[in-house]
Amino acid sequence: MKAIPGAQTIGLPFLSRRPLFAVIIASLLLLQGCAATSGASEKGLRTKNVIIVVIDGVRASEAWDSVPGAIPNMSSKLKGRGVFFTDFQNDAYTYTNSGHAAITTGVNQPIDNYGAELPAHPSIFQQWLKQTGKPATTAWIISSKDKLNILANTKDSVWQNTYMPSLNCGVNGPGTGYRADSLTLIEVKRVLTTDKPNLMLINFMEPDGYAHAANWNHYIRGISRNDRYVKQLYDFLRKDKNYRKTTTLLITTDHGRHLQGIDGGWIDHGDNCAGCQKIFLLALGPDFKAGTVATKYTLVDIPATVAKMMGITLEQSQGQVMKELFTTKKLRAMGL
Numbered sequence: 368m369k370a371i372p373g374a375q376t377i378g379l380p381f382l383s384r385r386p387l388f389a390v391i392i393a394s395l396l397l398l399q400g401c402a403a404t405s406g407a408s409e410k411g412l413r414t415k416n417v418i419i420v421v422i423d424g425v426r427a428s429e430a431w432d433s434v435p436g437a438i439p440n441m442s443s444k445l446k447g448r449g450v451f452f453t454d455f456q457n458d459a460y461t462y463t464n465s466g467h468a469a470i471t472t473g474v475n476q477p478i479d480n481y482g483a484e485l486p487a488h489p490s491i492f493q494q495w496l497k498q499t500g501k502p503a504t505t506a507w508i509i510s511s512k513d514k515l516n517i518l519a520n521t522k523d524s525v526w527q528n529t530y531m532p533s534l535n536c537g538v539n540g541p542g543t544g545y546r547a548d549s550l551t552l553i554e555v556k557r558v559l560t561t562d563k564p565n566l567m568l569i570n571f572m573e574p575d576g577y578a579h580a581a582n583w584n585h586y587i588r589g590i591s592r593n594d595r596y597v598k599q600l601y602d603f604l605r606k607d608k609n610y611r612k613t614t615t616l617l618i619t620t621d622h623g624r625h626l627q628g629i630d631g632g633w634i635d636h637g638d639n640c641a642g643c644q645k646i647f648l649l650a651l652g653p654d655f656k657a658g659t660v661a662t663k664y665t666l667v668d669i670p671a672t673v674a675k676m677m678g679i680t681l682e683q684s685q686g687q688v689m690k691e692l693f694t695t696k697k698l699r700a701m702g703l
């Protein structure tokens with residue numbers, strides 16, 4: 368009886384009297400079990416949920432290059448619990464919709480920055496929903512910027528209007544303007560509590576929004592508020608029964624800001640200067656080692672890594688798995 372794993376827990380006493388039959392049934396049950404978990408998370412990993420936070424438009428000089436400064440929570444309380452990438456870059460198109468599309472599709476592409484154009488490739492949300500068969504409530508995009516509704520869909524004719532994730536963008540959807548990040552955080556917590564999604568992308572807009580308005584104090588305030596919101600989210604996940612110990616939290620920005628120009632360049636962004644390209648990634652989760660990674664990675668490597676962790680394949684992606692995050696044992700479990 369002890370040679371038949373699973374039989375005891377499912378309580379089928381007749382199995383012990385029919386050894387061959389028992390083995391067949393047990394095997395079928397095991398196969399079914401594998402099928403049910405396939406796609407939920409990669410074998411050997413604890414992560415079942417991934418949440419990506421994008422703090423829009425943070426230049427390194429106001430954040431990780433001058434710590435603790437505006438980011439005491441991330442730099443002092445969270446960094447030591449995860450992996451910090453010292454050479455993380457957006458080396459392609461350094462503006463919001465392109466940076467976010469790189470994160471969701473794994474492909475760098477120029478794209479209209481006012482929300483008039485869908486990404487050319489299917490997102491990790493669409494591919495995850497298709498491969499797992501889960502409902503749209505398990506994948507969410509919650510964004511302060513209304514124009515990021517484009518991330519839910521694609522121009523790819525094979526994928527367009529299919530397997531789209533749930534959306535909560537801007538004041539009240541596309542065309543209704545930017546929403547305060549404090550309200551976005553409330554929506555995030557509400558959805559995490561009600562829908563318990565496995566995959567979520569969050570956009571906080573205040574640093575970028577106030578920088579464009581040439582308001583230095585509010586730009587810095589936006590960074591420090593978002594630093595606080597990230598800590599609040601981290602604490603929420605750590606205490607929540609559904610998310611604790613099974614959730615990976617990735618915190619990044621879509622682009623930096625110029626190093627030169629009016630008032631030192633911080634007001635705008637969008638070219639290939641070092642200030643626009645230098646971004647950051649802090650990775651927290653039950654499957655990661657702690658420490659820093661010096662290898663250069665870019666935004667497209669985020670979905671490649673998340674897809675691998677969530678047990679799905681990401682077609683058309685340019686990214687690579689950020690292997691330094693994992694122990695040798697976990698890499699082997701993922702087939703890497």
Ligand SMILES: [Zn+2]
Nearest residue numbers: 424463575579
């Ligand atoms: Zn901007």
Ligand SMILES: [Zn+2]
Nearest residue numbers: 625638640643
């Ligand atoms: Zn620049």
